[in-house]
Amino acid sequence: MSVAQHKALILESKLGQFAVKTVQTPKPGPEEVLVKIEATALNPLDWKVQALGILIERYPTILGFDAAGSIFQIGEEVPPTLFAVGDRVLVQGWFDLAEQSAHGTFTQYFLLPYKLVAKIPDSLAYEDAATIPTGVATAGFPLYNQNESAASVRLTPPWVKGGRGKYAGRPILVIGGASSMGQFAIQFARLSGFSPIVTTASPHNTPLLQTLGATHVLDRKLSSEELIAEATKITGGPFEVVYDAIASEETSSMAYAVTARGGHLVTVLSNPALELRAKEEGKNVDFVHGVFKSEVNRDIGRSLLDALPGLLKSGDIKPNRTEILPGGLNGVVEGLERLKNDQVSGVKLVVRPQETA
Numbered sequence: 001m002s003v004a005q006h007k008a009l010i011l012e013s014k015l016g017q018f019a020v021k022t023v024q025t026p027k028p029g030p031e032e033v034l035v036k037i038e039a040t041a042l043n044p045l046d047w048k049v050q051a052l053g054i055l056i057e058r059y060p061t062i063l064g065f066d067a068a069g070s071i072f073q074i075g076e077e078v079p080p081t082l083f084a085v086g087d088r089v090l091v092q093g094w095f096d097l098a099e100q101s102a103h104g105t106f107t108q109y110f111l112l113p114y115k116l117v118a119k120i121p122d123s124l125a126y127e128d129a130a131t132i133p134t135g136v137a138t139a140g141f142p143l144y145n146q147n148e149s150a151a152s153v154r155l156t157p158p159w160v161k162g163g164r165g166k167y168a169g170r171p172i173l174v175i176g177g178a179s180s181m182g183q184f185a186i187q188f189a190r191l192s193g194f195s196p197i198v199t200t201a202s203p204h205n206t207p208l209l210q211t212l213g214a215t216h217v218l219d220r221k222l223s224s225e226e227l228i229a230e231a232t233k234i235t236g237g238p239f240e241v242v243y244d245a246i247a248s249e250e251t252s253s254m255a256y257a258v259t260a261r262g263g264h265l266v267t268v269l270s271n272p273a274l275e276l277r278a279k280e281e282g283k284n285v286d287f288v289h290g291v292f293k294s295e296v297n298r299d300i301g302r303s304l305l306d307a308l309p310g311l312l313k314s315g316d317i318k319p320n321r322t323e324i325l326p327g328g329l330n331g332v333v334e335g336l337e338r339l340k341n342d343q344v345s346g347v348k349l350v351v352r353p354q355e356t357a
C-alpha cells in the first residue's frame with residue numbers, strides 16, 4: 001500500500017497563518033515508520049509558536065505534538081518482533097532546539113523513528129490515545145529522569161521494579177491539576193505512592209481530579225496567600241516536591257514559597273531568574289523538557305514508551321477527557337484560539353486529520 005500525497009496543516013512563515021495544503025508523502029528510512037494519523041491533539045505550544053513566533057525559525061513548518069494512528073509503512077530495519085503494519089500506536093511530534101525546527105503531527109501521515117513509538121491497547125480509542133504522549137513526558141521526565149544532565153527529582157519510576165508506591169506518605173503539590181500536564185502529574189504521583197496529593201483547580205474539576213488520585217483539591221481562585229496557608233495546613237509544612245503545571249508569574253511565586261529547602265519545584269515554563277534564586281536559597285527549580293526525541297530523555301523516554309501499553313491497559317494511566325473538533329485539520333485554528341483565550345477546562349481538544357476536506 002502506498003500513498004503519494006496527503007494533507008497537512010502548514011504554518012507558512014513566522015507569525016503567519018495556518019493553511020491546509022497538499023504535501024508529498026515521505027517514505028520511511030530503514031529505522032523509521034510512517035504512521036497514518038487518526039487523531040491529533042492541540043497543545044498551548046501550538047498557538048504560542050504561531051502567535052508569539054517563539055522557538056521555531058525554519059518555515060514553512062507543521063506543528064502538533066500529540067497523535068495516534070496506525071503504522072502504514074515500515075522501514076526495512078525495524079525489528080518485526082516490535083512493530084508491524086497495522087499496529088495501533090501513539091506518537092509525539094517534536095521541536096528541535098538546535099535546528100529551531102518543528103516536526104509536527106497536524107498531518108495525515110507522520111514519519112518518525114520506530115524507537116519513539118508506543119503501541120496502544122485495542123480498548124483505547126485513537127482520540128483518547130492522542131491526549132497522552134506530551135502529557136506523560138512532561139509529567140514523568142522531571143520526576144523520574146536519572147540522566148545526570150536532566151533537571152529532575154530523580155525518583156524511581158513507578159513502572160520499574162521497586163518503584164510502585166515507593167514514596168508512600170510523602171506529600172506532593174500539583175498546581176493546575178486540571179491541565180493536561182497536571183492530570184498526568186497527579187496520576188504518576190498516585191502510582192509513586194505520594195500522599196497527600198494536593199492540587200489546585202476550578203471546583204467543578206474536583207471529582208475528575210479525585211478519580212485520578214488527588215486527595216485535596218484547592219480552589220485555584222483563592223489568593224496566593226490563602227493557597228499557601230491551605231496547602232501547608234494539610235501537610236504541616238512546605239513540600240519537598242511541587243509540580244507547577246501552569247507556571248504563570250502568580251503560580252510560580254506561590255509554588256516557590258511552598259517548596260521546602262532542599263526540595264524540588266518542577267516548572268513547565270523556563271524561569272531562569274527563579275532558578276538562580278533557588279540556587280542561592282538551597283532549593284531546586286527543574287524546568288521540564290518534555291520531548292521524547294531529545295538526547296537527555298532518551299533512556300527515560302524509551303523506558304516509559306515500553307511501559308505505556310501496560311500502564312494504559314491496566315488503567316493505571318488514564319488519558320485526558322477529549323472534545324473532538326469537526327473539520328479535521330481545518331478545526332485546529334479555532335481550537336487554538338480557544339486555548340489561547342483560556343476557554344478550555346479539563347479536556348483536551350482533538351481533531352481527526354483523515355476527516356480533512
Ligand SMILES: NC(=O)c1ccc[n+]([C@@H]2O[C@H](COP(=O)([O-])OP(=O)(O)OC[C@H]3O[C@@H](n4cnc5c(N)ncnc54)[C@H](OP(=O)(O)O)[C@@H]3O)[C@@H](O)[C@H]2O)c1
Pocket residue numbers: 043044045134138175176177178179180181182200201202203205220245246248251267268269287288289290291339344345346347
Ligand atoms: N516544558 C515542556 O516540555 C512543556 C510541555 C508541554 C506543555 N508545557 C506547558 O505547560 C503548560 C500547561 O499545558 P497544558 O497542555 O497542560 O495546558 P491546558 O491543559 O491547556 O491547561 C488548561 C487548564 O489550566 C488550568 N489553569 C489555568 N490557570 C490556572 C491557575 N492559575 N491555577 C490552576 N490551574 C490553572 C485550568 O484549570 P481549571 O479548568 O481547573 O480552571 C485549565 O483546565 C503550558 O504553558 C504549556 O505550554 C510545557
